[in-house]
Amino acid sequence: MKPRFSQMIISFAITLALLVGFEIITATILPALGWKEYRLTFNVLIILFLAIRLESPFVPWMILGLQIVHSIFSVEGYALGTLAGIIVMISANYLKELLHLTTAFMTMLIVQFFQVIWFVTVSVVICLKVSDFSKFGMIVWSFIPGSILLSIFAPLLFWLLGNIWRVSSDSGHRGVEI
Amino acid sequence: MKLIQESSKTKIVNNVIVAILAIYGISQKNFNLDEPTLFTQVVTEVLSPVQEGLANSKKSVSSLWENYLLIVNTSKENSVLKKQISRLESDLTNMDEVRKENLRLKQLLSFSDGLSPQRVLAQVVGWDSANEFKVIRLNKGTNHGIKVMSPVITDQGLVGYVYRATPNYSDVLTILDQNNRVDVVVERTRTHGIVEGVMNFKCSLKYVMRNEPVEVGDKLITAGVGGIYPKGVKVGMITDIRKENFGMTLSIEVVPSVDFDKLEEVLVLLPVEEPATTASVSVQPTVEAKP
Numbered sequence: 001m002k003p004r005f006s007q008m009i010i011s012f013a014i015t016l017a018l019l020v021g022f023e024i025i026t027a028t029i030l031p032a033l034g035w036k037e038y039r040l041t042f043n044v045l046i047i048l049f050l051a052i053r054l055e056s057p058f059v060p061w062m063i064l065g066l067q068i069v070h071s072i073f074s075v076e077g078y079a080l081g082t083l084a085g086i087i088v089m090i091s092a093n094y095l096k097e098l099l100h101l102t103t104a105f106m107t108m109l110i111v112q113f114f115q116v117i118w119f120v121t122v123s124v125v126i127c128l129k130v131s132d133f134s135k136f137g138m139i140v141w142s143f144i145p146g147s148i149l150l151s152i153f154a155p156l157l158f159w160l161l162g163n164i165w166r167v168s169s170d171s172g173h174r175g176v177e178i
Numbered sequence: 179m180k181l182i183q184e185s186s187k188t189k190i191v192n193n194v195i196v197a198i199l200a201i202y203g204i205s206q207k208n209f210n211l212d213e214p215t216l217f218t219q220v221v222t223e224v225l226s227p228v229q230e231g232l233a234n235s236k237k238s239v240s241s242l243w244e245n246y247l248l249i250v251n252t253s254k255e256n257s258v259l260k261k262q263i264s265r266l267e268s269d270l271t272n273m274d275e276v277r278k279e280n281l282r283l284k285q286l287l288s289f290s291d292g293l294s295p296q297r298v299l300a301q302v303v304g305w306d307s308a309n310e311f312k313v314i315r316l317n318k319g320t321n322h323g324i325k326v327m328s329p330v331i332t333d334q335g336l337v338g339y340v341y342r343a344t345p346n347y348s349d350v351l352t353i354l355d356q357n358n359r360v361d362v363v364v365e366r367t368r369t370h371g372i373v374e375g376v377m378n379f380k381c382s383l384k385y386v387m388r389n390e391p392v393e394v395g396d397k398l399i400t401a402g403v404g405g406i407y408p409k410g411v412k413v414g415m416i417t418d419i420r421k422e423n424f425g426m427t428l429s430i431e432v433v434p435s436v437d438f439d440k441l442e443e444v445l446v447l448l449p450v451e452e453p454a455t456t457a458s459v460s461v462q463p464t465v466e467a468k469p
Contacts, residue, residue, distance in 0.1 A: 020225065027304040027315070028229040036439060037379060039309045057188040060196035072221045074308040075212060075341060075349060079203025086197050125204060126310060135356055138377055142309045 051089035104155035312354035335412030335435035383430035
């Protein structure tokens with residue numbers, strides 16, 4: 001099944017709205033409840049879904065759009081996450097024969113694996129940018145607790161996004177081609 | 179087959195274009211200061227009131243929850259009385275919150291008396307949504323006189339400086355952030371060093387030589403050099419000193435004097451306006467004198 005371009009626009013708009021909701025939860029509600037030390041980076045999870053499940057030439061532009069919205073809530077900016085997202089997407093393309101998101105546990109494992117690639121990429125770029133690799137371990141470590149929680153959330157969020165993008169779980173290992 | 183090849187080519191071209199855009203963005207990125215784009219300003223102005231509303235509703239929600247627990251335990255016989263009590267307790271809780279807030283604000287204002295005549299009281303409405311940056315969002319911006327690089331403090335000590343500002347909101351790079359470096363002196367020994375953010379809401383004091391007589395418990399204050407922070411603002415306290423087998427400097431852990439877990443209101447110190455030029459001073463009364 002090939003969804004129409006208009007359908008893709010609608011799905012993307014809903015995904016952006018979902019990201020804004022998650023960003024507000026992460027940036028305001030959780031800190032107000034006392035959760036200040038670690039962040040749940042939902043933008044990473046949403047981009048991982050697009051990178052792993054969608055087979056579309058427009059995914060890089062979607063990643064850029066999502067990261068621009070993310071940059072409203074973070075001084076990280078759009079560029080770091082966009083580069084990491086594209087690297088994750090290319091990695092997923094090479095590993096597509098091995099990716100089986102058939103069970104919740106496998107989804108968690110695969111998401112954790114790609115999150116590690118994401119965070120290592122971001123950490124390397126930050127260290128290069130500030131010319132200080134002594135903080136590399138510290139930056140990567142700061143991602144770990146939040147990433148484990150995100151991996152636990154991943155099956156639920158992938159199911160939700162699967163419905164938004166109309167990618168059923170039995171439509172192939174890498175989803176449908178748009 | 180041809181279609182698949184074309185799709186693959188489009189994907190590669192898109193990947194390359196977006197990757198180039200991202201690399202360009204990274205090369206232009208400054209982790210110490212940011213000029214928000216028009217898009218960022220507009221979207222921040224639209225979305226931040228939601229954040230502000232949610233941050234403000236925290237007190238009401240906790241008060242409601244407490245009232246709910248009270249009401250659940252009331253018996254049928256004196257339910258009316260109990261409701262009255264819970265209402266009064268709610269009022270008292272709210273009054274208590276107002277009293278505490280009043281006290282905090284008074285402390286803030288009296289604390290900053292000697293620092294800058296121009297200051298803006300602001301409320302924290304959010305934190306940065308990325309792990310690697312420790313940035314807070316305030317509900318005041320350039321419309322209230324806030325400028326980038328303005329220092330931000332509380333009565334407990336230094337919070338950070340304004341990293342970027344939109345008309346009604348501003349983001350503050352806290353001293354917990356690894357990109358924020360504060361020039362400090364140890365209050366007791368007058369030893370200079372640089373405080374940088376590390377993990378777990380702690381900082382490290384760098385560039386202190388091994389032979390310096392610093393001790394655990396020593397307090398750090400801003401040195402006043404660098405042009406951002408005023409001199410003498412509390413920064414933190416030394417909690418651990420390690421002498422490594424290598425290197426010329428000490429490895430020092432610092433706990434910030436500000437309790438970032440309970441940070442609600444802050445003061446933004448505005449730069450003192452330069453005295454107006456002679457010409458503009460002489461013109462001003464003439465204009466006002468006209469009917």
